[in-house]
Amino acid sequence: MVISVASGKGGTGKTLVATSWALALSSNAKVQLLDCDVEEPNAHIFLHLQVDQSQPVSIAVPKVDETKCTYCGKCAEVCVYNAIAVVQTKVLIFAQLCHGCGACSYLCPESAITEESREIGVLERGHCGNVELIQGKLTIGEPMAPPIIREVKKHVDPTRTVIIDVPPGTSCPVVEAVKGTDFCLLVTEPTPFGLNDLSLAVEVVQKLQIPCGVIINRVGVGDDRVERYCVEEKIPVLLKIPLDREIAILYSKGIPLIEGMPQWRDAFLTLLQDIEQIVSASQVVK
Ligand code: SF4
Numbered sequence: 001m002v003i004s005v006a007s008g009k010g011g012t013g014k015t016l017v018a019t020s021w022a023l024a025l026s027s028n029a030k031v032q033l034l035d036c037d038v039e040e041p042n043a044h045i046f047l048h049l050q051v052d053q054s055q056p057v058s059i060a061v062p063k064v065d066e067t068k069c070t071y072c073g074k075c076a077e078v079c080v081y082n083a084i085a086v087v088q089t090k091v092l093i094f095a096q097l098c099h100g101c102g103a104c105s106y107l108c109p110e111s112a113i114t115e116e117s118r119e120i121g122v123l124e125r126g127h128c129g130n131v132e133l134i135q136g137k138l139t140i141g142e143p144m145a146p147p148i149i150r151e152v153k154k155h156v157d158p159t160r161t162v163i164i165d166v167p168p169g170t171s172c173p174v175v176e177a178v179k180g181t182d183f184c185l186l187v188t189e190p191t192p193f194g195l196n197d198l199s200l201a202v203e204v205v206q207k208l209q210i211p212c213g214v215i216i217n218r219v220g221v222g223d224d225r226v227e228r229y230c231v232e233e234k235i236p237v238l239l240k241i242p243l244d245r246e247i248a249i250l251y252s253k254g255i256p257l258i259e260g261m262p263q264w265r266d267a268f269l270t271l272l273q274d275i276e277q278i279v280s281a282s283q284v285v286k
Pocket residue numbers: 064068069070071072073074075076086091107108109110111112113
């Protein structure tokens with residue numbers, strides 16, 4: 001089973017959940033944790049990752065042979081990302097905007113476009129006991145997270161429980177990380193901001209037709225509007241984590257919750273059982 005752990009905004013405790021959950025499950029089986037929060041992967045801090053494999057991630061960007069080019073402008077017309085422009089007798093390529101889709105080289109009538117590879121980040125692998133951590137790291141200043149996320153997700157091992165740490169927000173990188181997963185766990189906090197961002201995240205997940213559930217973190221900090229929203233939308237609240245000084249201290253020191261407070265282990269084990277039931281019930285409905 002592949003489960004994405006997402007949040008409509010940063011700082012809700014998504015990585016605290018993903019890492020403790022992976023560690024709890026790893027006492028019984030081998031688990032994969034894929035850190036797709038590629039702009040700021042930090043699961044490795046909690047897992048004290050020793051990287052034993054690292055490889056560059058590149059995308060193919062166009063290169064124009066001006067001796068063949070007739071400056072017809074077709075390439076600029078087909079590029080929906082505005083990554084290529086033809087100005088009189090010059091073809092300008094804005095490599096950082098290029099998604100490497102290949103449309104311009106495919107449609108150039110003069111076959112004047114070839115592709116060259118451009119490195120945008122790295123993929124790293126390592127282990128922490130029974131947890132295999134695979135993380136993508138986008139090079140600082142690069143705007144294109146989805147290609148690295150796709151590269152990380154290529155390593156999903158369907159024979160294991162796989163937890164995907166999704167980037168915060170609701171934009172393209174989130175969709176890339178969540179799509180294709182069996183379940184999405186949304187971590188939120190009981191505040192008006194938390195509710196707003198949760199409802200946006202729920203919209204995305206529902207559009208992707210992925211069943212979801214909620215973890216409310218820092219219970220006690222706000223009000224009950226998140227819980228009421230979940231009841232109205234028929235979204236199960238699977239776990240509540242209280243606002244607790246000890247948890248906050250563990251987090252600030254990079255210590256996983258279940259390492260510092262082992263009494264949470266059972267709650268994380270039950271979480272998987274609950275999700276398995278929801279997923280199999282949703283498959284029956286389909
Ligand atoms: S489509 Fe090909 S020939 Fe036309 S401007 Fe672009 S590179 Fe040049």
